[in-house]
Amino acid sequence: MTRGVTDSALMLQAMAGPDDSDPWSIGLPVPDYVAAARAEGDLRGTRIFFCLAPSGRPVAAAVEAAFAAALQHLSALGASLEEMSGDGFEIEPLWRVINHTTWRSRFSAMLARASDRMSPSLVRQVTTAAEVSGADYQSAMFERAALFRRVQSLFARADLIVTPTLLRPALPLEQDLFDPIEIDGVMVPDLRASWFPWTMPFNLTGHPAISVNCGFSPEGLPIGLQLVGRFRGETALLRAAALFEAAAGLLDRWPPEFKM
Numbered sequence: 001m002t003r004g005v006t007d008s009a010l011m012l013q014a015m016a017g018p019d020d021s022d023p024w025s026i027g028l029p030v031p032d033y034v035a036a037a038r039a040e041g042d043l044r045g046t047r048i049f050f051c052l053a054p055s056g057r058p059v060a061a062a063v064e065a066a067f068a069a070a071l072q073h074l075s076a077l078g079a080s081l082e083e084m085s086g087d088g089f090e091i092e093p094l095w096r097v098i099n100h101t102t103w104r105s106r107f108s109a110m111l112a113r114a115s116d117r118m119s120p121s122l123v124r125q126v127t128t129a130a131e132v133s134g135a136d137y138q139s140a141m142f143e144r145a146a147l148f149r150r151v152q153s154l155f156a157r158a159d160l161i162v163t164p165t166l167l168r169p170a171l172p173l174e175q176d177l178f179d180p181i182e183i184d185g186v187m188v189p190d191l192r193a194s195w196f197p198w199t200m201p202f203n204l205t206g207h208p209a210i211s212v213n214c215g216f217s218p219e220g221l222p223i224g225l226q227l228v229g230r231f232r233g234e235t236a237l238l239r240a241a242a243l244f245e246a247a248a249g250l251l252d253r254w255p256p257e258f259k260m
Helices: 005-015 061-077 092-117 122-131 134-155 191-195 201-206 234-248
Strands: 046-049 081-082 160-163 179-185 186-189 208-216 224-229
Touching: 005 208, 005 234, 061 081, 061 160, 061 208, 061 224, 061 234, 092 122, 092 191, 092 201, 134 160, 134 208, 160 234, 179 191, 191 224, 201 224, 201 234, 224 234
Parallel strands: 046 081, 046 160
Antiparallel strands: 160 224, 179 186, 208 224
16 A cells, blocks of 8 residues: 555555544544654564464465564564464454455445446355344454454553464465465465454454565565554554664565666
């Protein structure tokens, strides 16, 4: 969405502020996100919990190596690092109930009139949501609240949570969402749970998260590091991300066809 952390801060600054149609925005101050995104100082006193993957999930070697290098940068900046368990973060079924029923509500009318113009994977996601009952949805919302409380308990002892953004580099454009994916020559099922298990939890809880480049695959594809902050802790998150970005020194690298 943006080239770097400063651009993200500028975008957030433009988007932030109260709006009468959004109850969550009313009554909240708007910090100076751009100032927060300056890479000044260090991360001394910052406590970071990190985890490579939820239990049992394979990780591409290139991602594991880039993640290890990223942790070294954070440590060199003065942060204290502690590994956390990935148990309890296999939440794709919960995410699917909430996400697919939302899509069914939004896209069912479109499906009825123009299914031939929609991608087969979206059609499948919308139609399978018909099997979800109202009780199933409400149970998922209760589980979502429990997940929020679990993440909050982690932030009682940590300032940031750090994970890979994806467990393997980008997939081919023709990849179907319902097909297995390949990770270092091994086919694994469940694309969402196997490729981006770490983005779904914080999409559900609302904790601010940012993905920054932390390396490249042998093919030259970028690899992401996800930093997650305390609830409404965007300024501290932007500062940490800016410091990491400066330490990693990867912004000068462009794909060959985009060199300027």
